[in-house]
Amino acid sequence: MARTTGSRAAITGPLVRRAALQLFARHGYAAVSMRQIAAAVGVQAGALYAYTPDKQALLAGLLVEHMEDLLSAWGDGPDAPPMDRLEAFVRFHIAYSLDHADSVFLSYMELRNLNPENHAAIAALRGRYEDALTAILREGAAAGVMRLADARLTTMALIAMLTGVTNWFREGGRLDRQAVADHYWGLVRGAVGAG
């Protein structure tokens, strides 16, 4: 068994990523310096380069990690009726977005700071997530329980609507999470012609 006493790599690594995520989301990738990240973790700037080859790889790693976590968290039940699956998707997407607001915001805002390869990788992962909703919508339309003019457009529209909850929702505000999710589900149900 390897001796790790005295080494803090196992905890410093995640700390670096957590600090970078928070700072990037709050101030923007370009506005955050490696020194700020290091200070948040409690190490010197040079030490960060033991955990990432450079600043952009740090960002790309955060976004890949986020998309993979999102995809694995969405556990669809492919045998359930389409309306049940749609409701589950709506409630899942809202809850996940609110629980991971920093990651969600970052993965919408900082795509432009990725090089082409990293950008393509993230876009592909996002496409798989969108496909999950599109599949539900197509099944619902085929089963006659939803009325859709265009499944792909509806996918993009609904995801934008649901993700937008992060722009205004505040814990302890007029509506709690349950009420917000209920209201969004009502809007979605109407939008897919199942009001």
Added chain:
Amino acid sequence: MARTTGSRAAITGPLVRRAALQLFARHGYAAVSMRQIAAAVGVQAGALYAYTPDKQALLAGLLVEHMEDLLSAWGDGPDAPPMDRLEAFVRFHIAYSLDHADSVFLSYMELRNLNPENHAAIAALRGRYEDALTAILREGAAAGVMRLADARLTTMALIAMLTGVTNWFREGGRLDRQAVADHYWGLVRGAVGAG
């Protein structure tokens, strides 16, 4: 009549703002240097300070200008029936967002780079725009032609959905602007219970 021959202030000023808007939208405020903006305009960096006291005032000016233009472009017809006004809002918002994609993106992404006073000014202008939609929804609900659980939540949800069109719409793609607007209007109609 003042002599202006030899002075290019009248054209350089707008050029500076146009270049800054494009670069800020493309790369992010923090990632763009005054030297880059100057190069895009064709002057030296120092010359920019004849048009703005500093970099942040340049950003704030762009955002105020955008919100004021948006508000004045939305010419509501308060006497029309609520469903007609809602349809007009949907089509206006989509068209305006696609026509001013850089400004729209910037005013969502770079609020955090404003100081508190500038931030409050922009938020107030945005609130007035949101109020316009909320008013339409409340009238529709009162008239019994819309069914809404919560007018303010619906406002935020619909604006996020409509603005999201800028994330995926591409000129010359599968759907043209007219088709996109028609489909979004169908979604909105269903969402407000008037499907």
Added chain:
DNA sequence: GTCTATAACGCGATAGAC
């Protein structure tokens, strides 16, 4: 694995000539 020190460069902003 983390430190100090530093290389190499770009930044926002200003001063003063024209």
Added chain:
DNA sequence: GTCTATCGCGTTATAGAC
């Protein structure tokens, strides 16, 4: 109004000690 030149500082990234 625009230029050149410059100040003072911050940046990413690396080198080498421990």
